[in-house]
Structures are given as structure tokens and as C-alpha cells.
Amino acid sequence: MSLSRLSIDAFRNIDSAQLAPGAGLNLIYGHNGSGKTSILEAIYFLGMGRSFRSHLSQRVIQNDADALTLFALAAGQNGESRIGLRRHRNGDTEVKIDGDKVKRLSQLAEALPIQVITPESFSLLFEGPGARRQFIDWGAFHASKQFHLAWMNTRRILKQRNQLLRDGSSYEHIAFWDRELIRYALEVTDIRNQYVHSLNAVLKGIIGEFLPDADVRVSFTRGWDSKTELSDLLQTQYPRDLAMGHTVSGPHKADLRLRVGNLPAQDALSRGQLKLLVCALRIAQGKLLKQQIDKHSIYLVDDLPSELDAKHRQLLLKELIDTGAQLFVTAIEPAAIVDSLPVPPDRMFHVQAGRVTETK
Ligand SMILES: Nc1ncnc2c1ncn2[C@@H]1O[C@H](COP(=O)(O)OP(=O)(O)OP(=O)(O)O)[C@@H](O)[C@H]1O
Ligand SMILES: [Mg+2]
Structure with a gap:
């Protein structure tokens, strides 16, 4: 699986963002508190119907908003599917895959296998x-x-x-x-x-x-x-x-x-x-x-440089790239990742106060 489109609405500090990720490594960079982890969290939420950071799913809905909405175009061995999720503040969740309502969250997990690597791992x-x-x-x-x-x-x-x-x-x-x-x-x-x-x-x-x-x-x-x-x-x-x-x-x-x-x-x-x-x-x-x-998994890698030296950072990124899976990697300074990569990143996204701009 890999996401070719991702849209995020009213999720944490992200008002509205549209991304066209590449099938390889996507580097998400920006200052502390800009919304990098929130982007990874949004992808995870779409695949699992819950957060990897908080047990309280309501917390991810943007303050003052009634509902969050996530949408992705996901390409896999059986072609492309459209995955949408809306979560209301009262807890109601609607999930659709290719326009059909999905009753069990396990169907989402099956459609989008996600691996998370964070400092909390x-x-x-x-x-x-x-x-x-x-x-x-x-x-x-x-x-x-x-x-x-x-x-x-x-x-x-x-x-x-x-x-x-x-x-x-x-x-x-x-x-x-x-x-x-x-x-x-x-x-x-x-x-x-x-x-x-x-x-x-x-x-x-x-x-x-x-x-x-x-x-x-x-x-x-x-x-x-x-x-x-x-x-x-x-x-x-x-x-x-x-x-x-x-x-x-x-x-x-x-x-x-x-x-x-x-x-x-x-x-x-x-x-x-x-x-x-x-x-x-x-x-x-x-x-x-x-x-x-x-089936390929999607890897969400948050804050990778912390506690790894340059040699192991390189080794890890190389292994991740060799899996052939789509990767979303965050960093405060893009150089911390770019300098450790065997090839340039596929796409780069700069996040500033919840706004996402594609810079490569
Ligand atoms: N429900 C919410 N509504 C609006 N803003 C929120 C909500 N929940 C969290 N935030 C804010 O979202 C911002 C982005 O947080 P996030 O963890 O994504 O930042 P980050 O870019 O990963 O930062 P760091 O580099 O420190 O890890 C934070 O400033 C946080 O206060
Ligand atoms: Mg973060």
C-alpha cells in the first residue's frame, strides 16, 4: 500500500492540508509544535481509527471543530482505493472504503497496514x-x-x-x-x-x-x-x-x-x-x-535522529528504503535526514503552524 493523496481537516493544529506523497521517502520537516507528528498521527488514525499518542480520540479533533475528516487515495496490488474517515466530537465515526460504509475498524487495518517508529516505540x-x-x-x-x-x-x-x-x-x-x-x-x-x-x-x-x-x-x-x-x-x-x-x-x-x-x-x-x-x-x-x-506497510517514523549516531541513522534509513515501502519521516532540520540518505527524498513537506507546503 502507498498513499498517493492525503487530505487532513480539523486534525490537531492542522486546519486543512492536502498532500500528494511520493511512493518512496517523504520527509516532513518544521519547527517544534508545527504539526509534523500530527501528520503521522492523522495517517495512523486513518488506518487504525485511533491515535498512537492519546487514548482519548476526541483530543485529536481540532479545538472548536465538531469533527475531523481524513481522506486518502491508497494504491495497492488490487488497484487504487478511496479511504475516508470522519470522527465527530460525540464519538460517532464514519468510515468509507470506495464509497461503501465500513462497520468494523479491522477492515481499515486490513486495507492500510501501518508501522510506527517513534521515540515511544x-x-x-x-x-x-x-x-x-x-x-x-x-x-x-x-x-x-x-x-x-x-x-x-x-x-x-x-x-x-x-x-x-x-x-x-x-x-x-x-x-x-x-x-x-x-x-x-x-x-x-x-x-x-x-x-x-x-x-x-x-x-x-x-x-x-x-x-x-x-x-x-x-x-x-x-x-x-x-x-x-x-x-x-x-x-x-x-x-x-x-x-x-x-x-x-x-x-x-x-x-x-x-x-x-x-x-x-x-x-x-x-x-x-x-x-x-x-x-x-x-x-x-x-x-x-x-x-x-x-502487501507493503506504510512506515511512520517520528523524530528518527534522536539517540542514533550518524552511522546507525544511515543504516536504519537504508534498511527502511530497501523494504520498498512508503515512508513518512519527520525531522526538525531536513539536513538531519537528507545527509543520512543514500538517495534524495522522494518528496519534502514543510510544516509551519499547521500549514503544509510541498517543497520538493
Ligand atoms: N486538538 C487540538 N487542536 C488544535 N491544536 C492542537 C490540538 N492538539 C494539539 N494541538 C497543537 O498542535 C501542535 C502541533 O503538535 P505536533 O506534536 O504535531 O508538533 P510537532 O511538529 O511534531 O512538534 P515537535 O517537533 O515538538 O515534535 C502543538 O502546538 C499542539 O499544541
Ligand atoms: Mg513531533
Whole structure:
């Protein structure tokens, strides 16, 4: 996928902007507070129906406006599609793809696979397992048509199960639901496991470039003891689950383990190296998606120069360009990126107080 047109209305400090991005690297530059991250956020919002910066989607609607509107022409292997999204202050959201109303946001995500690399990407490693699970599930979602439904069903039944546990239900009553839960949970686990396995193959080459001296190992943990059948676990853990009022182990606790030698990655690598590891993971996901379903991701790269030296900045930009994906890269000074690029940027956009001008 790549965007050939993008229009943004009433989004953060951007009143109205029309961009004609190139299929390669698009450099967005401007002073602090000019609206660079907001442009990336608008693209992300169009692909995901939410922000990567704020959990409160209303905050992205421009102050004093009733609704934000985003529109893009997206070119992919099946031709061009028109994607539009309007979000009202009361929370109502309308999404259209080629004029047809879209009910589920997952259809948007399927149409526009987006990868974000920001200074906050660190959270992938440092925060709880939630962000790492989201990382696996991004890949599992795009790689397998079965994943989304199986995961939605797993979550739905887990929620019911937890309610039954809080109500003090007997094991016999819960076991009825467990049979269905096990079926979906094993499907989810199988897809995740296969995905991380495939990802590892692609990741090795990139890590070899970025962190040649580090023995990085990435592995999948499914959320419960690897020697125990899920059916046995749910049965033997029932008293504990009942006491806790929720299901303690299961596919909702799956994780991605990142280790260097025998240490957790965050204890073995510097901040800059961790950033490179996160970038390697995201680049590997994009490359794998291309291999698996012949679809390009769109990369949103915010504030790339921070904490990377010139050599690694060059290496990272080269790897990103080599994916063949469309890139949106922000910088305060364009030279910080241009000087690290093997070829000139495709397009450049200057942002000043929410106004966007194409300068190349
Ligand atoms: N809902 C909103 N309505 C209007 N303006 C907003 C809204 N939300 C944020 N802003 C403003 O938008 C401006 C642009 O923010 P943004 O984060 O996009 O800037 P930036 O160019 O990425 O800056 P930096 O270089 O510091 O990262 C900020 O000044 C912010 O105060
Ligand atoms: Mg910014």
C-alpha cells in the first residue's frame, strides 16, 4: 500500500492540508509544535481509527471543530482505493472504503497496514507484555484470515468466564464455556507461534546489520506453562481463578521474549541499541508481510535522529528504503535526514503552524 493523496481537516493544529506523497521517502520537516507528528498521527488514525499518542480520540479533533475528516487515495496490488474517515466530537465515526460504509475498524487495518517508529516505540520492550502482544498480533492479524475472529472469540469467552468466576460459579458450569474457549485459544496460539517463527527468520538478517555483536534471541511464550495442556490448566487452576476473580493464565498472557545471551534485552543493551532492536522488529514485520501476502506497510517514523549516531541513522534509513515501502519521516532540520540518505527524498513537506507546503 502507498498513499498517493492525503487530505487532513480539523486534525490537531492542522486546519486543512492536502498532500500528494511520493511512493518512496517523504520527509516532513518544521519547527517544534508545527504539526509534523500530527501528520503521522492523522495517517495512523486513518488506518487504525485511533491515535498512537492519546487514548482519548476526541483530543485529536481540532479545538472548536465538531469533527475531523481524513481522506486518502491508497494504491495497492488490487488497484487504487478511496479511504475516508470522519470522527465527530460525540464519538460517532464514519468510515468509507470506495464509497461503501465500513462497520468494523479491522477492515481499515486490513486495507492500510501501518508501522510506527517513534521515540515511544521503546514501550514495546519496557512496558508490560501488552505492547509486545500487540506487536505479535499485528503480524498474526495480517498473516492469517482466521486470526481476528479466533482472537475476538477468545476475548469474548474469557470475559464471560471472568464474570462467572466473579459470580462464584461452579467448575461444572465454567467447564461448559471452557470447551469453546480452548478451541479458539489454541487456534490463536498456533497462529501466533507460527508468526513469531517466520518473523525470526527475517529478523536475523536485519539484527546482523544493526547489532552485529549482540546475540539477540526472540521467542514466543504462549501465556501458560509449555508442558501443560490448556484444558488441564483451566481445570487445575479453577480454585485460584475463583479466588482471584479472573483467569490467571491463558492466551491473554502471551508474550514476546527478547533476550541477549542470557539477559533480558533491556538489561543487556544501551538505549540507542534498544531503539535499533525495536526498529529491526518493525522492519522485519514489514518485510515478512510483503513476503507472506505481497502487501507493503506504510512506515511512520517520528523524530528518527534522536539517540542514533550518524552511522546507525544511515543504516536504519537504508534498511527502511530497501523494504520498498512508503515512508513518512519527520525531522526538525531536513539536513538531519537528507545527509543520512543514500538517495534524495522522494518528496519534502514543510510544516509551519499547521500549514503544509510541498517543497520538493
Ligand atoms: N486538538 C487540538 N487542536 C488544535 N491544536 C492542537 C490540538 N492538539 C494539539 N494541538 C497543537 O498542535 C501542535 C502541533 O503538535 P505536533 O506534536 O504535531 O508538533 P510537532 O511538529 O511534531 O512538534 P515537535 O517537533 O515538538 O515534535 C502543538 O502546538 C499542539 O499544541
Ligand atoms: Mg513531533
